[in-house]
Amino acid sequence: MKKFCQSGLIIKRQRMDIKVETSKKKTEAYDVEKIRKDFPILLQKVHGKNLCYLDNAATTQKPQSVIDELSKYYETINSNVHRGVHLLSEMATQAYEESRLKVSDFINASSESEIIFTRGTTEGINLVAQSFGRVNLKEGDEAIISAMEHHSNIVPWQLICEEKKAKLKIIPIDDNGEIIYEEFEKLLSERTKIVSVVYVSNSLGTINPVKKIIKKAHSFGVPVLLDGAQAIQHLKVDVQELDCDFFAFSGHKIYGPTGIGVLYGKKNLFDSMPPYMGGGDMISKVTFEKTTYNQLPHKFEAGTPNIADTIGLGKALDYVNQIGIDKIATYEKELLDYATKSLSQVEGLKIIGQAKEKSSVISFVFDNVHPHDVGTFLDFEGIAVRTGHHCTQPVMDRFHVPATTRASFALYNTKEEVDVLVNGLKKVLEVFS
Amino acid sequence: MDNELRELYQQVILDHNKSPRNFRVIENANHHSEGYNPLCGDRIDIYLDVENGIVKDISFQGKGCAISKASASLMSSMVKGKPVEQAEKLFEKFHDLITGKLGENPDIEELGKLAVFAGVRDFPARVKCASLAWHTMINALKEEKDIVTTE
Numbered sequence A: 001m002k003k004f005c006q007s008g009l010i011i012k013r014q015r016m017d018i019k020v021e022t023s024k025k026k027t028e029a030y031d032v033e034k035i036r037k038d039f040p041i042l043l044q045k046v047h048g049k050n051l052c053y054l055d056n057a058a059t060t061q062k063p064q065s066v067i068d069e070l071s072k073y074y075e076t077i078n079s080n081v082h083r084g085v086h087l088l089s090e091m092a093t094q095a096y097e098e099s100r101l102k103v104s105d106f107i108n109a110s111s112e113s114e115i116i117f118t119r120g121t122t123e124g125i126n127l128v129a130q131s132f133g134r135v136n137l138k139e140g141d142e143a144i145i146s147a148m149e150h151h152s153n154i155v156p157w158q159l160i161c162e163e164k165k166a167k168l169k170i171i172p173i174d175d176n177g178e179i180i181y182e183e184f185e186k187l188l189s190e191r192t193k194i195v196s197v198v199y200v201s202n203s204l205g206t207i208n209p210v211k212k213i214i215k216k217a218h219s220f221g222v223p224v225l226l227d228g229a230q231a232i233q234h235l236k237v238d239v240q241e242l243d244c245d246f247f248a249f250s251g252h253k254i255y256g257p258t259g260i261g262v263l264y265g266k267k268n269l270f271d272s273m274p275p276y277m278g279g280g281d282m283i284s285k286v287t288f289e290k291t292t293y294n295q296l297p298h299k300f301e302a303g304t305p306n307i308a309d310t311i312g313l314g315k316a317l318d319y320v321n322q323i324g325i326d327k328i329a330t331y332e333k334e335l336l337d338y339a340t341k342s343l344s345q346v347e348g349l350k351i352i353g354q355a356k357e358k359s360s361v362i363s364f365v366f367d368n369v370h371p372h373d374v375g376t377f378l379d380f381e382g383i384a385v386r387t388g389h390h391c392t393q394p395v396m397d398r399f400h401v402p403a404t405t406r407a408s409f410a411l412y413n414t415k416e417e418v419d420v421l422v423n424g425l426k427k428v429l430e431v432f433s
Numbered sequence B: 001m002d003n004e005l006r007e008l009y010q011q012v013i014l015d016h017n018k019s020p021r022n023f024r025v026i027e028n029a030n031h032h033s034e035g036y037n038p039l040c041g042d043r044i045d046i047y048l049d050v051e052n053g054i055v056k057d058i059s060f061q062g063k064g065c066a067i068s069k070a071s072a073s074l075m076s077s078m079v080k081g082k083p084v085e086q087a088e089k090l091f092e093k094f095h096d097l098i099t100g101k102l103g104e105n106p107d108i109e110e111l112g113k114l115a116v117f118a119g120v121r122d123f124p125a126r127v128k129c130a131s132l133a134w135h136t137m138i139n140a141l142k143e144e145k146d147i148v149t150t151e
Helices: A002-025 A032-036 A064-077 A087-107 A121-136 A155-164 A181-187 A210-219 A267-272 A307-323 A325-344 A371-379 A393-398 A415-432 B003-008 B011-018 B066-079 B084-098 B112-122 B124-141
Strands: A115-118 A142-146 A167-171 A192-198 A224-227 A246-250 A261-265 A283-286 A291-293 A350-352 A361-365 A386-388 A404-408 B031-037 B042-051 B054-063
Touching: A064 A087, A064 A307, A087 A115, A087 A261, A087 A307, A115 A121, A121 A155, A121 A192, A121 A224, A121 A246, A121 A261, A142 A155, A142 A181, A155 A167, A167 A181, A181 A210, A192 A210, A210 A224, A261 A267, A307 A325, A325 A350, A325 A361, A325 A415, A371 A386, A371 A404, A371 A415, A371 B003, A371 B066, A371 B124, A415 B011, B003 B112, B011 B066, B011 B112, B031 B124, B042 B066, B042 B124, B054 B066, B054 B084, B066 B084, B066 B112, B066 B124, B084 B112, B084 B124, B112 B124
Parallel strands: A142 A167, A142 A192, A192 A224, A224 A246
Antiparallel strands: A115 A261, A246 A261, A283 A291, A350 A361, A361 A404, A386 A404, B031 B042, B042 B054
């Protein structure tokens, strides 16, 4: 036990160190070269060229500290959480719950019991659709989403709406890729039971006016879920300031491991919702006659959780805090502006998604070259981009394109990499001209 | 250009992509099918005019990458005038070629111009691009009404 307490102290002390460093770093300039050194994968060569990783909206790379944390967990404290009386189990439990605190702090939840660990954004949305939707959606009721949703914020609602004979209403978007807010206002009614919208679009980069949307929905007494998969790594998220009712995100998009995500929900809503999955950990007492469920957050975490990756996510948030999300946002905005300007000068290139408020995502098309061909050619230049519909087929239909090429930037990308992309595209155009 | 890449995007493929043959609709076609690749959103329509077991005319329409467009174009010029049975056999051989089942030095006599697709075997993600038109044609010949997908 003594050893356990010591380890607890170490964890706490590390957190204090980080806080000290954060305040110290505020005055320092953004040193991207130094940051790049934290990501071992960026040193790799691809097809003999320096890796130029511009597929960050799909997944981000991991800093050494996160990679080390995962092996450290398996090397030193691997054991099952919550019920063990032995030392390792207590240490693993403490580290696991410490991550919950870090997440809670990161998004400014009012309590860590409002933080549910999931496999990712998709599971978070499914949880709300199935659990909240099951008790709140009835025949003739309506759920509202937008026309720029990822399939993971469309299909879960279609499933529950079909089951409950409820209707799914879609907020249209304009030619710039912005939500038409007036149309959203028109869709809201006493039939509306939930609004579920994306904070930042993965295929267009649009940052939606979610605060305004939430306020309006609340005036009808309707809760709002934010799909935060593309927001969490780019913007300061404060769930209390936003006043959102649910917020879902994935760890791997914010420099953490895959297979771990977070669903934030307001306590009173979570309390009113039935469990999503049944099993161990989510109960307080089981008999064959009746089972009583565990308290939040455990009520929604059935089965042995993804312990190592949860701890890894905590480490990733430490990393982001160390640099500072506001500084990251400023740097990425600079990159976005530079990339938008540079790409606009490439002959025949058309940017899809020209919202006023955008995150560092640029989707584009050419008249005569298909995105798949662009992607293959860029790959041979060492440039990783995404091509396809980006799991947003309705967006592709809206802009009458089968697919786009998407370059998405993260905290470690540089202006030089934008130049590499532009030169790569020029080579593609030479071949296809 | 990298050798592997040059092998995939041979000049013939680039030419057919730029000016595809039989890129039109056959009015009154007696066979038609629509193909769809959900991975990239590509769609293709294949039209066939089959008489007495012979492909008298074949055409296609749609949107796709250079590989899928060139594949449809070359396929149409290869099977036009041939018996349906031969077209089906050619597909089997073509499929073996692009999935690497014919090895490093395939016997290309039977395949003719289709041999330019040999490079696809090194790009597993592009096999579906090269085979979409063929799957769709086979489906059209069977007169199956459902949309073909390569997933």
